[in-house]
Amino acid sequence: MERDPDDLLQPLWRALVVFRVITFGFACFGVWTRWEGIARPSGAILQLAIMGVWTVLSSIGYSQRWGRRNTRVGFVDLIITAGCMYATLLAQPLIDIRGGASVLTSVWAAGPVLALAISRGRDGGLLGAVTISLVLLSLRGVDNAAKALSNVQLLLISGLVVGYAASTLRRAGVRLRAAIAAESATAERLRLSRSIHDGVLQVLAQVQRRGHSIGGEAVELAQLAAEQEVALRSLMSARPVAAAGGLTDLCSQLLPLATTKVDVVVPAVPVLLPSTTADELVAAVKEALSNVRKHAGGEARTWVVVEDLDDHVLVSIRDDGAGTTPAELEQARVDGRLGVSQSIRGRITDLGGTATVRTAPGEGTEWELKVNR
Known part of the structure; x- marks a missing residue:
């Protein structure tokens, strides 16, 4: 994964990539264990192939900075994942799915929910969870909605919790960058203050003393030097x-x-x-x-x-x-x-x-x- 030291969300993106790979493995294992009950095995293989290709592509995208910062990648992931869920119809007739047969995507379908939660916060996670839930309910049918309720609850909770965590980390990142900038500015101000104190302020103080001691027109020069000294001291003591x-x-x-x-x-x-x-x-x-x-x-x-x-x-x-x-x-x-x-x-x-x-x-x-x- 392309490293970005300033991105506090990078561990979440890394976890998402691992999640997609592992859950794709679970989907493959689920097809293998239910192989005898699948009506059209060739359709299941085609569906897994599509899921495998998209798992690789999405993992590459989420591993790159452009993929993490471009929220459209999450929406594309959502659309393709919904399509993969409907691709279960290539392997099982709709009547079998509503009769209790599994949707072959399994928990792999939660990937875009987490991606949108990380990139768009709570609202993105909620949008992804609702979309995937509606797709799941359309496949299960109204009569079997109660059986899908636990999956819907998990999707909603995951989207909300991960979205909240991502928003919190994003705000923390903003505060951290502001604190680092303020610390750098303070250090630079102290460095300049030492240089000014050792050079310019001492010269201005000497001009003031000499101007007042000489008298005449030199007094005006001493007054100007005093004004500049105060201005510099104010600048040195100024705070962001x-x-x-x-x-x-x-x-x-x-x-x-x-x-x-x-x-x-x-x-x-x-x-x-x-x-x-x-x-x-x-x-x-x-x-x-x-x-x-x-x-x-x-x-x-x-x-x-x-x-x-x-x-x-x-x-x-x-x-x-x-x-x-x-x-x-x-x-x-x-x-x-x-x-x-x-x-x-x-x-x-x-x-x-x-x-x-x-x-x-x-x-x-x-x-x-x-x-x-």
Whole structure:
């Protein structure tokens, strides 16, 4: 069998190939033991020949990557297997089959049920089981349906169980590949971070120190170096967005907001929130930072702190700027400046959370944005 290290379903395909070969042997043995009771032995030999050829072809197909990934192979298998079941009529008259004679395909007919269950999951297994069951019941007849009931039950159970197992393995494979990709990305980020720290960041730090000590136009160069240092450090500390079941890591969205005047402090582990909640919370934080740039003064510094408190998440935005008064905030709302009332409070209220502001002239402003999980 062609090996595919990334395919967790490969053991199931290998088991299917073994199943087809063994059950073909059982069918041959069954014909041999019932040889005297077969009405047309030449028809039985022809049927076994067709089954043998298809066993070889299907085994080759399921042993190759193209056969395992092309779901049409399973449907072709289903059609041919149903035809082989009806080919029993070449060996036994229909009246004999309905009188109790065996369908010569025996358990070999369950092959496409398992193939569709592996390739298409639970629904594929159920489709295959129902199809083979209907073929079996049409041969047995309505009067003998009770005798075929146990076979129908086994087909349905096999299709459902194997389909569920295949779907579980497929989802596990997706998660495994995502974990491997994340681990590789983290390792590469750490390698680049070491290189940047040993080279670029040290140069930028030296430019800052020398620029401030020289003075004059060199101060502007030092400021640019400081901004680039913060940008690089933010890039180095950035984490891949953790997405699982519609959840997003809030921290990964807030870390890029760091500048020379904005410090972002987040927990070491991801803070997962529904994607819509995280987006609205980040938008509110950006509006608060925009207000700092507009009203707090050119030298104001800001600290954004994220706290994960189990049942809710708290984001604090504090600056050391000019500050204001609650009356002035209310007057801004009356005058139609809705940055605070709509872009911050409105967003958090719509999320079912609370937005609290504390401010005073000369003492800066602090926002506390709290949202429930």
